[in-house]
Amino acid sequence: MGKTGVRDDARGAAARLGMWLFIATEAFFFLAPLLLYAAYRYRYAYDFRAAGGELNLFTGAANTAVLLTSSLTMALAVNAGQRGDKRLTAVLLAATIILGSVFLVIKYFEWTAKISHGIYPNSETFSGRARGEVIFWGLYFFITGLHGLHVFIGVCLLTVMLFMRLANASGGRYPARLENCGLYWHAVDVIWIYIFPFFYLMG
């Protein structure tokens, strides 16, 4: 018991509520650029469709599959942590970290491919393009970049959780922390579920 005099289970409930609120703030964080997306899609419908067609549907779909699978391993890791299965928790955490990293690697190759074709903000080749396409790519790099940053932060968090697990943490507040990391990871996943159709499928 700390100074607050609150028992661990009550503390876990508070931490969970706090995490849900944080996820709500994340939703609003992504809402701003997605509002821009909506406004510009309305204004430049044809340009957006043309630009979206240039994205590689295969890599996008592969990344979606990778991230969804990582959410599965994450959920199983949280479950294993709550049951106190230490070895399985570590294995599933490691799997989630690897899948998250694979997502970032695929994203990296996707970005570099686009950049090597002269598709990036302020590129010289942009002067000949339609205005809506320029905006599309500006939003694409901003939103997927912001999402990638969230994945990266998630990978870092899970790595810390893995090291704590390997340093033999399992009881006390560990399961609640693991659950909160899981909530964050799923939130990042859900945000991608919106980004994917907006940029890849509606092209």
Place this chain on the structure above:
Amino acid sequence: MDNAGEAVYYRNKVRGRAGVRQWIFSTDHKRIGVLYLVSVLAMFSSGVVLGVLMRLELLTPGPTLMGPQTYNSMFTLHGVIMLFLFIIPAAPGVFGNFFLPILIGANDVAFPRLNLLSWWFYMAGAAIAVASILIGAGPPDTGWTFYAPYSLFTGQDVSLALFAVFVLGLSSVLTGINFIVTVHNMRAPGMGWFRMPLFVWSIYATAWIQALATPVVGTTFLLVIAERFFGIGVFDPAKGGDPILYQHLFWIYSHPAVYIMILPAMGIITEIIPVFARKTVFGYRAIAYSSLAIAGVGSLVWGHHMFVSGYSYTAGVLFSFFTFLVAIPSAVKVFNWIATLHKGSIVFSTPMLYAFCFIFLFSIGGLTGLMLGALSMNVVLHGTYFVVGHFHYVKFGGAGFAFFAGLHYWFPKMSGRLYSRMRANIALFLLFAGFNMLYFPMFILGIEGMPRRYFDALPQYHFWQAVSIAGSWVLAAGIILMLANLVHALFRGEKAPENPWAGATLEWTIPSPPAHENFVKIPEIRRGPYDYR
């Protein structure tokens, strides 16, 4: 209970830490509240200096103290400091931190370490804001609104200032989340939702705005930074972007931010009035619900900042309608305060006098706000001194005066000392007189057509400018006297008893200042917060 709280609380070392380290690493909500108090007052003082210098610039025709470029940077910094570093964090940071847990019968907030992190983010944001003045291409000159496309292309150091506000926003979000969870999970046994003091209700409503609106401006500022570094084009008309969308995203946060400033202020006033009227607050539930209504409806009115920016007539009518609508819950509060005073045994003590000044000034600010919210009048008054007068009446006359009211109300509890009420009243008189001299002429100047943000004035505006400038000096004198009186009391004041004002809320049941553990035993609540009988 003995009155040795001070010796026990402020002089004791915390976990063997001494000096400044026992403050800046303390997770005790009361110490964090005091940290916020010191930091926001430092920021307020620097904002006042900038403001007085800006006023003085208009004393004579042509450059008096500075050229137009410096003046542009001055009003930008004045706005950024006063809004993001003073009035947004002030009431939640200081009184929210210090009193929210005590008022609901808890020993701390839900996440004490996150709370300390919020203060560190605040200080980091302040440091980055100062850095944007000193390093790089010079201070930003865009105005505190950072309107695109000018903010995308000005040679001044806008990116660093935007990043500073982003970090301050992070601090605000974390504070908001912390307070929501605290109110939900940490209430003492018997402290039902409708037994909470109304200050708690207002902080709770504020916390929702802080948590949900702030992220929007966070990404918006990141977009401007990305625009400046990479040219992504979303706000750049040359590339097909639309600067009006920047204004929308900016005001989606920045109008609700006005309620981050004013809701806790209304909460403070609602605490003070029943105590000094010796009467139960009139219409408890109406006041509680009106806080939520202001937070909700206030999130739908951002477009009234953009009546002349260019959008459809329908949008203008809707935003104007919602602006009128938000006046209703605000007026509910004002009428409830007045009804509370009715047949009360009113004690004209310093905090109560501050509360009266608040009601007067806030009413002027609110009613001129309705004038600006009317579409046809807005077209005439937009971008004039009338707007400057209006928002200073709301933010300074409203939120600022309420902050000082709270400071004078809770000072004995926070410091364990009593201040000289005579000097405090003289300071308040100077504040009130100086304030009206400074800002009321702005309404007249605005109606006569003087545009805001000009470093120089045409001859026909000089008389009212001179009155306003004289007022700024009276106001500054009042602020100095007020703060000096409190600092003097801190060292030389009499020891404060547990309950100097005969209040009925929980903070007056524990020593002044409270011990490290607020409550020896968590109290059981069996009555409402304003039951004086």
